[in-house]
Amino acid sequence: MAHLVAHDTRSADPVRPTGEGAAAGPPTTPGPPVPPSAPAPAPASFAPVSLVRFAIPLVVALVLWFVPAPSGVDAPAWHLFALFVATIVGVIAKPLPMGAVTLIGLTATVVTGILEPAVALSGFSNATIWLIVVAFFISRGVIKTGLGNRLALFFVSRLGKNTLGLAYGLAATDLVLAPAIPSNTARAGGIIQPIIRSIAESYGSVPGPTSRKVGAFLTSTAFHVNAVTSAMFLTAMAGNSLAAQLAGDQGVEITWGSWALAAIVPGIVSLIVVPLVVYKVYPPELKKTPEAAATARASLADLGPMTRPEKVMAATIVGLLALWILGDSLLGLSATTTALIGLCVLLVSGVLTWQDVTMEKQAWDTLVWFAVLVMMATQLNELGLIPWLSEQMSGVVAGMGWEKAFILLTLVYFFSHYLFASNTAHISAMYAAFLATAIIAGVPPLMAALVLGFCSNLFASLTHYSCGPAPVLFGPGYVPVGNWWRTGFLIAVVNIAIWMGIGGLWMKVLGMW
Known part of the structure; x- marks a missing residue:
């Protein structure tokens, strides 16, 4: 973050006024050195509340x-x-x-x-919240060292000889970064979107008449891929940990490993299918892009070998993934403890400084709103409101059989996101009640908690205001609103089929239901 620092350029020596308006007579003892032309202080800036x-x-x-x-x-x-x-x-x-x-x-x-x-204030001591906060600090290292940009250039150089390959290269970048960057907005806006803009403009594709050459396709694909990668890991989107905490309040334990294991198969399938579907329904005019791959290779060559901070950052991410998957069962390390270890490694190695941590305002902001929402949701459950609401909802699905009941509940939960402009707000408002209703209806608790958690990311595909990455990618103007909504609805249907069909079968194999 850039800071503007005002420096005092006035001389330390006293200055006697001269010229028109100067007082006549003998010199007097000078006062504080204030230049006659010194500008008046700028008025303070205020942002009135609407x-x-x-x-x-x-x-x-x-x-x-x-x-x-x-x-x-x-x-x-x-x-x-x-x-x-x-x-x-x-x-x-x-x-x-x-x-x-x-x-x-x-x-x-x-x-x-x-x-x-x-x-x-009890939410501020919640370990799940601190997992996400610490993950934000770790993600700062990915961006600061340039490792994220290097990964993007690497995948584009290998896969970017045609437009569909470019989409898969960006998808691979998002997938690799997702476990370590809990801000899907940071991934989309800080790493992926600048590369899309650079590639598109190099082919003369700008918002407007030429947007369909390549820019519109890459933008649309990157947005829908971001929703998929956000659903694949507990630490890929801040709201995922909120869902895990709300599930825990109802006695359903979701670990980092169980979330990733359940999501890996439907997630990989979606990452393969989604770019293909967008390529068919919203195709780019330009199909071959050999220059993009060549430019990426040249940029990698300019970067040179990996620096020491990049190597430390990469090793830390690999270690974090290993401990998140195995640490709880083999070493008794919770996901939050693992994240704290990773942060300490980055601080001791100098990859991150304490100033980097204190300046990561998105992490501290997340701590505040996350703690409050978790506290409120937990207390609503403790005071009996969530159980009461679930009993009322369960009457609607009574007698259906748990499979039909769960399909209905999931579809209502998914498409109600048209009413929300935030994944986290949607999770806060509806996740706990829908999970409790599903459990009352007889749905296996872990399966219900995970599927609703996955949907809490996948429904972002629906609109251009659905979540943080939406305005970041919609804002440049490559994709008109009508095309965004039509493609979004189709991708939503595709993802529902994949995650409830293939994903459901995969969870059956895993013994989750």
């Missing part, structure tokens, strides 16, 4: 607060529900950044007397 956007969650909170609690729900649970819904609405309406909105929600739970301060 009153309309702020009023929306406030009205929601007041309306729900004063609506009588349904039969079977205690008043504290209902009032916390009112604040929780208002907080989610605030996250969507965005009168303030997400961290500020959730902090207001936390404060409201204490001021209204619903929760004690110690309970309201």
Whole structure:
């Protein structure tokens, strides 16, 4: 992050005013050295809150607060529900950044007397939350060392002789980086999107009449691939750990290894199929791109051999993956402990400095909103609201058989994402209730928790506002809204078929149901 530092360029020697307007008579003892032409200090910059956007969650909170609690729900649970819904609405309406909105929600739970301060702040001690926060710090090393860019150039140089190969090269880059970068927005916007823009412009493909040459296809494919890679690892998207925590509150344990193992087969299939589908329904005009591969090879040659920081970073990622997969069962190391070990290695080796850690504001921001949402969701479960809501929902699917019931619940959960502009907001609002309903209906708990967790990423394909990477990739203007939505719906259907069909069979082989 670049900083602007203002330096004082005034002389330390006293300066006597001269010229027009100077006082006549003998010189006097000079005061502080202030140049006559010194500019006035710039006024402070303020960002006023949008009153309309702020009023929306406030009205929601007041309306729900004063609506009588349904039969079977205690008043504290209902009032916390009112604040929780208002907080989610605030996250969507965005009168303030997400961290500020959730902090207001936390404060409201204490001021209204619903929760004690110690309970309201309990989310900040949650180990799952710290796993994601530490993973953000580790991802800073991937970007800082240039390892992410080197990986992208490597895959493009090997696979980029044609447009479809370019798409697979970018998909391979995203796949390799996903376990270590929990910000899917950082992967899409910080690594993948600049490469897409560079390749597209080198072939004269810019937003507008020439977008279909290559830019539109690569942009669309990268977006849908990002949703798939985000679904494949617990640490590939911040909201995944929220889903795991909410599942844990209901007695369903999801580890880093169990998530990755269940996702690996449907994930690989999706990564193969999705670019092919986009290539058929939204094809590029340019099919051959030998110059892209040659340029990538030249750029790799310019980079030279891997630097020491890159080697340390690569070795750390490999070690993290090994410990995340085997550490819990063989060494008794939790995923969070493993992440902390990796961070310490990067600090001791000098790949990261403590300043890098303190300046990683997305990690600290995630800590705040994540802790508040986890706390609220946990307390809604403790106070009985989630079990009550699940019982009401289970009446709708009663008598269907768990297979049909789960398909219906999954489809409703998936396509309701048209109403959300954030994966995390969707998970916070609906995951726990849908999981509890599925379990009541007889769905194997681990299977239900994982499938809903996978869907919590895959439904991002639907719209251009669905998640963080959506505006990053939609913003340049390569893909019109209509094409984005049509392709997104088709990819959503394809992913549902793969992850519930092939993925379901794979989980059967693994004994998860």
